[in-house]
Amino acid sequence: MSGPLNILYVSSEVVPFVKTGGLADVSEALPRALRAQVHDVRVALPCYGTIPEALKGERSGPCSARVNGDTRFAAWRTSKLPDSDIPVYLIEHDQYFWRDHPYGAGNMEYPDNLERFCFFCLAVLDFIPQTGWVPDVIHCHDWHTAPIPAYIKTRFVDHPFWGGIPTVFTIHNLAYQGRFASSLLPKTGLGWELFSPKYLEFYGDINLMKGGVIFASKLNTVSKTYAKEIQTDLAGNGLEGVLRTRATDLIGIQNGVDLGVWNPVTDRRIAATYSADDLAGKTACKPALQKLAQLPVREVPVYGVVSRLVWDKGIPLLVSTLEQMLKEDIQLILLGSGDASFEGALRKTAQAFPDKLSVTIGYDEDLAHQIYAGCDFYLMPSRTEPCGLSQMYSMLYGTVPIVHHTGGLADTVTDATAKNLSNDTATGFAFRTWTDRAFLNAFKRAQRTYREAETLAKLRRNGMRQDFSWSSSAKQYVQLFREAMAAP
Numbered sequence: 001m002s003g004p005l006n007i008l009y010v011s012s013e014v015v016p017f018v019k020t021g022g023l024a025d026v027s028e029a030l031p032r033a034l035r036a037q038v039h040d041v042r043v044a045l046p047c048y049g050t051i052p053e054a055l056k057g058e059r060s061g062p063c064s065a066r067v068n069g070d071t072r073f074a075a076w077r078t079s080k081l082p083d084s085d086i087p088v089y090l091i092e093h094d095q096y097f098w099r100d101h102p103y104g105a106g107n108m109e110y111p112d113n114l115e116r117f118c119f120f121c122l123a124v125l126d127f128i129p130q131t132g133w134v135p136d137v138i139h140c141h142d143w144h145t146a147p148i149p150a151y152i153k154t155r156f157v158d159h160p161f162w163g164g165i166p167t168v169f170t171i172h173n174l175a176y177q178g179r180f181a182s183s184l185l186p187k188t189g190l191g192w193e194l195f196s197p198k199y200l201e202f203y204g205d206i207n208l209m210k211g212g213v214i215f216a217s218k219l220n221t222v223s224k225t226y227a228k229e230i231q232t233d234l235a236g237n238g239l240e241g242v243l244r245t246r247a248t249d250l251i252g253i254q255n256g257v258d259l260g261v262w263n264p265v266t267d268r269r270i271a272a273t274y275s276a277d278d279l280a281g282k283t284a285c286k287p288a289l290q291k292l293a294q295l296p297v298r299e300v301p302v303y304g305v306v307s308r309l310v311w312d313k314g315i316p317l318l319v320s321t322l323e324q325m326l327k328e329d330i331q332l333i334l335l336g337s338g339d340a341s342f343e344g345a346l347r348k349t350a351q352a353f354p355d356k357l358s359v360t361i362g363y364d365e366d367l368a369h370q371i372y373a374g375c376d377f378y379l380m381p382s383r384t385e386p387c388g389l390s391q392m393y394s395m396l397y398g399t400v401p402i403v404h405h406t407g408g409l410a411d412t413v414t415d416a417t418a419k420n421l422s423n424d425t426a427t428g429f430a431f432r433t434w435t436d437r438a439f440l441n442a443f444k445r446a447q448r449t450y451r452e453a454e455t456l457a458k459l460r461r462n463g464m465r466q467d468f469s470w471s472s473s474a475k476q477y478v479q480l481f482r483e484a485m486a487a488p
């Protein structure tokens, strides 16, 4: 079959409805890119209490799911991705989803997350047949929707609507697997026969991600390098063996960037717009950001960070090298939230360096755009990085990234070696060993470059000219969907 596909895209986060990280950006951009290639893509997500009323759409009908011997009822609503004809279906169940956060308060995951997301997945499988629309493929993302492939291949295997529908499972981050105590298994609505090492069992617990890996028709991760890394103990997080058994069904598809949202030429959130051909606007964004960050407006190299403050993002490296970096005449502007210990350490250093370090703990989409635009350099020392969007955003905004050479960072940032500079491919600074020393060396290289106007201009220009558009990745997804449909 070569015509347009009906794609059911099920995700726990979608911009502008709800976002905690890159999954939400991708879940807005990829459906748009698929739609642009004339596929009929429809998105489903939980109707969290935090979603603005104006986006929640109309209540369309009831749906239910049977878990733990109990039938629970919900409603499904129909909305749209703004400025598109892409339906977004929301599962409304206030007891599960009317909360301040999608997954938990602070660092504490909600204790009923297994039940919440299994209910969500089952409710989606319950209401879709009512719409009269039949998907050719279901596209699931991370552990929250990983139960769907398991349901399709077990409980729904003979279902008149769902039986035989292929699933594609995208791993955005293997560090979060949806691991729960075995006693909760009845809440999944799956049988105990699946609680074995061959299926969902993982060191005595239930592992939903593992179920997605085992039961999906096809799998992918969000960059080519990470697809290889997760089959080793470098990034497999214990699932490397299982992933190797599915190696022939697993590929890497690089995330793109939604240029409708992340584009310095049109971005209304930044102080002045600009393009690769005319950086005057960027020159104006820098002092505007310094003011906003309450730092002195001075001509110094400004470094930025917008990140979840967790170990994997390399925050330990940042915390331990910060004071050494701040010995130099620089400014560093950080926006993030996450582990309380990192938040505390960063706040404390900011108090000691009030003229050099600005730390904003929290989540602020506007400030994030202004940091990507107003800084000279962007720091992303992630221990592992499935893809990473921030380094791509910073490049497109002419802000030169300094990254650990891993996962998607390795695939998207080309180190400023003499050779890469001379053939115009260099876009940033990449360090190979995940140590304070290597990170500081990359920082020092950036510092030197700041004083070499031509080299800096070249790096900016090369970064801004990268093609991170979604169209080629969307085509690769369609190919994967077709392979899933052809799979036995």
Ligand code: ADP
Residues within 6 Å of the ligand: 020, 021, 022, 023, 025, 306, 307, 308, 335, 336, 337, 362, 363, 364, 365, 368, 387, 388, 389, 390, 391
């Ligand atoms: P991850 O999904 O692992 O957090 P990505 O680089 O793929 O990493 O995506 C992170 C996304 O979340 C980017 O859009 C980034 O700008 C955004 N982001 C992260 N932290 C914050 C924050 N504190 N405030 C605003 N945006 C943030």
Ligand code: GLC
Residues within 6 Å of the ligand: 021, 022, 023, 026, 172, 173, 222, 255, 385, 386, 387, 388, 389, 408
């Ligand atoms: C995850 C990963 C990040 C990736 C994002 C979107 O959150 O940590 O690297 O860019 O998903 O795929």
